[in-house]
Amino acid sequence: MTKFNNTLLASRYSRLRLLVVYLCFGLASSLAQMTFVHPGAMNSKADLDYVKAKIAAGEQPWTTKFNQVKAIATTYTRTTSPQDGAENDQKADGRLAYANALAWYYTGNEAYAKNAIAVLNVWGKTFNGYALPPVGQGNQSLLNAGWIGALLGPAAEIMRGYSGWAAADMDVVKNMFKTKFYPALNQMSPWNGNVDLTQIDAMMNIAVFCEDETEFKLGIQRLKLRNPAYFYLTTDPASALNYGGSSQGAWSSPTSWVNGLTQETCRDNNHHAQYALASALHAAEVAWNQGVDVYTENTERYTAALELMATQILTGKMGTCTNNTTTTDLFDTWEVGYNHYHNRKGISLPNTLSLLTTKVRANSQSDWNIFYETLTHNLDGNMTTSLEESEVMDSELSCYPNPFSERINFKANGVYCLYTLSGMEIEKGNCVGDCSVGANLDKGVYVLEVQHGGRRDHIKVVKQ
Secondary structure (H helix, E strand, C coil): CCCCCHHHHHHHHHHHHHHHHHHHHCCCCCCCCCCCCCCECCCEHHHHHHHHHHHHCCCCCHHHHHHHHHHHCCCCCCCCCCCCCCHHHHHHHHHHHHHHHHHHHHHCCHHHHHHHHHHHHHHHHHCCCCCCCCCCCCCHHHHHHHHHHHHHHHHHHHHCCCCCCCHHHHHHHHHHHHHHHHHHHHCCCCCCHHHHHHHHHHHHHHHHHHCCHHHHHHHHHHHHHHHHHHECCCCCCHHHHCECCECHHHHCCCCCCCCCCECCHHHHCCHHHHHHHHHHHHHHHHHHHCCCCCCHHHHHHHHHHHHHHHHHHHHCECCCCCCCECCCCCECCCHHHHHHHHHHCCCCCHHHHHHHHHHHCCCCECECCECCHHHHCCCCCCCCCCCCHHHHHCCCCCEECCCECCCEEEEEEEEEEEEECCCCEEEEEEEEEEEEECCCCCCEEEEEEEEECCEEEEEEEEEC
């Protein structure tokens, strides 16, 4: 491994990051201080508590997926961390830390907490960092830093809520992230775009744990620049493709340029594109949990990518590449994007839903920075829609606000029912005039049915 001075590198990169962020955000004279929310990296408190309740109730698919995670949440036995180049051992450590952190939160069992902080403390004290390539070039170490940082970062963020983690040890881990990970994350890789997006995933998660506003905003700026260079829209200018190692020639000669195409769609027919989409959505989710909305400006871009990729995997046909056969690799991602755009925002994503309910939740793999999203970010369960989409959306019923956080209001004169998407009735009553319902609902997507005026109306409603 190339030897380098971590302290000197960290100092140089810190100054460079400050300059870049100040210039990019136009804040040369001052930088508004953020107040970080904890836990608030990949996993918000609300989402952690939601899943915890589902597991306690023995509900599926959370219980089955949690049993799989518990099998990973074993005792940590290393006394020194795996060093740069030992990527599989590093992955095992990252998965073990994240699995134990989740298991501790979901169960309250301190044995899991001690396992998680054992990993983090060993890394904090013994990890030597990643060898950097010359500026403008990439290497495997830059990717490994992203992969492992996107596992250790969320684990550390969950564990900061454990009172048994000594503040001094936590500070050592924060310093390790800043001096050993930042240099390899902040030097953007010019390899295929999934690498940069994986680096950004790690940057955002670690920044929240370290309460590092500069790193957080640098991650958002990198994501903003990478998005149009990786997720294609027909309305983008041609120049958008020319960023950070990407150009039209790096897109592997697609036969059709359509909304949702990615820079790696035709590279290996959606193997690496799944990693890239997961990483971008992870970064957007971290930002959302900190009160920063990256999702809205990318609604068309991300939903088009979700739906196109889901269609290609479901049909086995690419339709956009010379090689027309879709990869058979399927990863346990998709949930983060579906949860935001459908569950929070009520956007119909029928192909993504079909992929989730028929394939992903039942038979997909978690690898590298994709880690059991069916457990952590599935807020629907393994359901099948019983009402036709057209029936749900074709309605003259007016409801507000939708999405809603407390109650949803509507005007009618007749019987109303609230159903889950699987068709189970959960609330029923009579409405005369102005009505307000849904106070006792959990977060999720529902169908409101109202019988009035000789007709039956359905509308999809979302509780946040």
